[in-house]
Amino acid sequence: xxxxxxxxxxxxxxxxxxxxxxxxxxxxxxxxxxxxxxxxxxxxxxxxxxxxxxxxxxxxxxxxxxxxxxxxxxxxxxxxxxxxxxxxxxxxxxxxxxxxxxxxxxxxxxxxxxxxxxxxxxxxxxxxxxxxxxxxxxxxxxxxxxxxxxxxxxxxxxxxxxxxxxxxxxxxxxxxxxxxxxxxxxxxxxxxxxxxxxxxxxxxxxxxxxxxxxxxxxxxxxxxxxxxxxxxxxxxxxxxxxxxxxxxxxxxxxxxxxxxxxxxxxxxxxxxxxxxxxxxxxxxxxxxxxxxxxxxxxxxxxxxxxxxxxxxxxxxxxxxxxxxxxxxxxxxxxxxxxxxxxxxxxxxxxxxxxxxxxxxxxxxxxxxxxxxxxxxxxxxxxxxxxxxxxxxxxxxxxxxxxxxxxxxxxxxx
Amino acid sequence: xxxxxxxxxxxxxxxxxxxxxxxxxxxxxxxxxxxxxxxxxxxxxxxxxxxxxxxxxxxxxxxxxxxxxxxxxxxxxxxxxxxxxxxxxxxxxxxxxxxxxxxxxxxxxxxxxxxxxxxxx
Numbered sequence: 001x002x003x004x005x006x007x008x009x010x011x012x013x014x015x016x017x018x019x020x021x022x023x024x025x026x027x028x029x030x031x032x033x034x035x036x037x038x039x040x041x042x043x044x045x046x047x048x049x050x051x052x053x054x055x056x057x058x059x060x061x062x063x064x065x066x067x068x069x070x071x072x073x074x075x076x077x078x079x080x081x082x083x084x085x086x087x088x089x090x091x092x093x094x095x096x097x098x099x100x101x102x103x104x105x106x107x108x109x110x111x112x113x114x115x116x117x118x119x120x121x122x123x124x125x126x127x128x129x130x131x132x133x134x135x136x137x138x139x140x141x142x143x144x145x146x147x148x149x150x151x152x153x154x155x156x157x158x159x160x161x162x163x164x165x166x167x168x169x170x171x172x173x174x175x176x177x178x179x180x181x182x183x184x185x186x187x188x189x190x191x192x193x194x195x196x197x198x199x200x201x202x203x204x205x206x207x208x209x210x211x212x213x214x215x216x217x218x219x220x221x222x223x224x225x226x227x228x229x230x231x232x233x234x235x236x237x238x239x240x241x242x243x244x245x246x247x248x249x250x251x252x253x254x255x256x257x258x259x260x261x262x263x264x265x266x267x268x269x270x271x272x273x274x275x276x277x278x279x280x281x282x283x284x285x286x287x288x289x290x291x292x293x294x295x296x297x298x299x300x301x302x303x304x305x306x307x308x309x310x311x312x313x314x315x316x317x318x319x320x321x322x323x324x325x326x327x328x329x330x331x332x333x334x335x336x337x338x339x340x341x342x343x344x345x346x347x348x349x350x351x352x353x354x355x356x357x358x359x360x361x362x363x364x365x366x367x368x369x370x371x372x373x374x375x376x377x378x379x380x381x382x383x384x385x386x387x388x389x390x391x392x393x394x395x396x397x398x399x400x401x402x403x404x405x406x407x408x409x410x411x412x413x
Numbered sequence: 414x415x416x417x418x419x420x421x422x423x424x425x426x427x428x429x430x431x432x433x434x435x436x437x438x439x440x441x442x443x444x445x446x447x448x449x450x451x452x453x454x455x456x457x458x459x460x461x462x463x464x465x466x467x468x469x470x471x472x473x474x475x476x477x478x479x480x481x482x483x484x485x486x487x488x489x490x491x492x493x494x495x496x497x498x499x500x501x502x503x504x505x506x507x508x509x510x511x512x513x514x515x516x517x518x519x520x521x522x523x524x525x526x527x528x529x530x531x532x533x534x
Binding site: 028029095100101366368 | 468498
């Protein structure tokens with residue numbers, strides 16, 4: 001098949017150990033896919049992508065209000081690798097160096113006057129054919145496990161302000177659902193009040209690994225405020241290897257596979273069984289980065305139990321799956337069974353045409369390309385375009401204008 | 414398909430790799446390893462990543478002792494190359510995807526003539 005590219009690919013492999021790294025070069029096959037599938041013809045929105053905010057800690061921490069925590073944070077940023085103010089997690093996501101971009105990105109060149117996160121992000125967006133991306137942090141995904149709630153609050157406040165001023169105000173192709181310091185319900189409420197109307201803030205995000213139940217009365221005014229503002233609330237999955245159940249597992253593959261589902265299964269179960277969809281019927285709720293099979297499973301489990309134990313869930317007027325079918329789900333990491341009829345059934349069960357939103361999770365190790373959706377044989381063109389961007393544009397209030405510049409795309413260049 | 418120049422044999426040492434682009438714009442990865450040459454499609458069977466451009470690393474093997482006791486892990490003698498996008502591993506000698514050996518990268522013939530290496534692609 002002829003590839004309509006302007007420039008031929010390089011003729012020799014780079015020196016992986018020390019040569020310059022290029023996102024555009026490593027993703028050139030993604031750009032080929034974008035060209036041959038004509039992504040230039042429709043808008044693509046990535047609802048879950050990441051940057052590495054730890055690379056900017058020295059700048060981020062300057063935005064922390066508390067002078068005491070700011071001082072401690074800035075000091076810790078000067079001595080990386082030693083005991084820090086922030087918590088972390090064991091996790092060899094780069095598979096022992098096999099995911100080469102994790103190490104290579106440090107060697108990628110950007111101009112000194114450019115905001116590096118914006119430049120790096122737009123490079124992969126254009127290569128994949130993405131017009132708009134919702135940007136999330138990386139190490140902060142574990143901040144809900146920090147033993148000091150006041151540190152979560154301070155970091156969330158500083159990061160959110162930095163993100164708004166340095167990235168969202170400067171780049172219209174980037175949006176975010178801002179970090180909610182959920183372990184302090186009052187601070188979570190204040191966060192929505194302070195940032196809800198900022199440019200590029202399309203909603204708010206709770207990192208799922210934490211131990212606060214979502215049905216606690218302390219959160220009701222925050223949910224009411226989000227519903228009133230029309231801003232989605234999302235739950236971004238991650239893992240906690242220190243959880244007693246997870247600690248029984250000896251491999252990252254195991255903790256990742258189970259952990260990313262477990263916290264969202266718990267939060268969603270609490271959300272539905274306690275009738276929060278009845279209390280906040282217009283609040284849009286999204287579940288991020290757990291794949292899809294857990295939804296299919298949980299719908300059946302909860303429906304089955306509910307029919308026998310309606311007294312245990314008195315707030316509900318419908319079966320749990322009916323509420324779940326009105327929620328939104330990000331697609332990545334999308335399971336790919338050999339028998340595609342299983343995937344088709346999953347899509348049908350969650351009403352994917354209107355409720356599924358594509359996400360890449362780039363640059364993390366298990367990212368998805370738009371082709372995971374575009375190449376599915378059982379979707380028509382309208383469904384593909386909804387999932388890849390149309391639904392997210394409506395959800396986030398984004399003008400569905402195509403703005404990407406796919407490298408090597410002669411037609412759109 | 415036709416013969417495409419890869420490298421002078423004297424400049425293509427064990428452990429070296431080249432990416433060759435054929436007349437249709439398709440990329441082929443050519444490996445030199447321990448006196449042998451191997452060539453495969455540079456498009457990962459998973460999601461199209463540059464399969465031949467990642468880390469080369471030997472297969473990780475579990476070691477069991479008497480009584481099927483787990484004793485640790487070693488690197489075996491089998492060489493793999495790893496797609497840098499997601500970590501799909503391929504056997505250098507066969508092009509088989511290690512996670513499912515029914516899946517194989519397209520293999521291309523490599524020819525040595527007059528001190529030069531060619532791939533038929």
